[in-house]
Amino acid sequence: MKILFWGTPTYAVPTLSALHQAGHTIVGVVTQPDRRRGRGKQLMASPVKAMANQLLVPVFTPERIRHEEECKEALAGLGADVSVVVAFGQILPKEVLDQPPLGCWNGHGSLLPRWRGAGPIQWSILEGDQETGVGVMAMEEGLDTGPVLIEQRTPIHLLDNAEQLAQRLSEITAELMVKAMPMINAAGPASQKKERWQRLQLTDQKDINESITYARMLKKEDYELDWNESALNIHRRIMALYPNTYTKWNGMRLKIQESEPLIERLRPNLSKQAQNLLGRWPSGTTPSGQIIACEKDLGLVVSTNGCPLLIRAAQLQGKTKSDANMLLQQMAAKPGDQFQEC
Secondary structure, eight states, rough: OEEEEEEOGGGGHHHHHHHHHOOOOEEEEEEOOEEEETTTEEEOOOOHHHHHHHTTTOOOOOOOOGOOOOHHHHHTTTSSSSSEEEESSOOOHHHHHHHSTEEEEEEEESSTTTTEEHHHHHHHHHOSEEEEEEEEEEESSSSSSOOOEEEEEOOTTTTTHHHHHHHHHHHHHHHHHHHHHHHHHHHHSSSSHHHHHHHHHOOOEEEGGOOOEEOOOOOOOBOOOOOTSSSHHHHHHHHHHOOOEEEETTTTEEEEEEEEEOOOOGGSSEEEEEEEETSSSOTTOOOOTEEEETTTTEEEEEEEEEEEEEEEEEEEETSSSSEEHHHHHHHOOOOOOOOOOO
């Protein structure tokens, strides 16, 4: 098949690579324009553009595809059979959705209609979902409202951070898209997309036993830790917004990047080291955000609104990520010390 691929971040790269390796012809790649990134603010290509350049595929970088008529015409001239969209970062207008005869298909990182929109991976962890997955969805004008062709589920483990979960979901997305292409090709073109959808026996999201949830854009304040929350909620925030949640320590920003909630009912999901700490400190006996213990080879134990939280790795302002003994040495922390409010 002749595929026009739309994607931008690292998450989308495995799908582009897998479709190419499966023998499909990638006639073009559409990605976000080069952006300034890193400490030096150098202009850098998106990960998808970098992969497209390796594959010697034409690349298009519209700032806003909705308003760029020349780009739309150039894409139509590629003669793609189908468009595949994975984390592109812009909403496609109707005239673009209608271009390929076999339609536009999106690999979405949630079990639709759970977590439509931006940040489905982060929100699935923040809200404590037990599982998530990937759906290959037929695209229409609404935001992630199209019917689903196929999907695959995966559990969310207590100690999964967003980066680890995204890696797993990106691999699932690649597998599902390769699996979906022959199905879509076999259904063939149709004068009306609804007819093509009927041939494919797609599942309307209204028929899925799951509430519709929109993942709002994350804000700056979402990354600030509140020690008055429960250990589990703080831990979920650390995992979901990895590696950038933070608190204040002696006037410096401390990014907390690995943690474990010391909650007895979660014992099977904790590391062996954390299991050995359970029950040592009664809940509610020290102010929230106070260091209860400095555990050699493990890290800091901090009080919350409930059970304690074990901080296993963090990055002190001006330092690199450190764990256990190095972290304790950098912070020079002792029991009774208090994290400040941000």
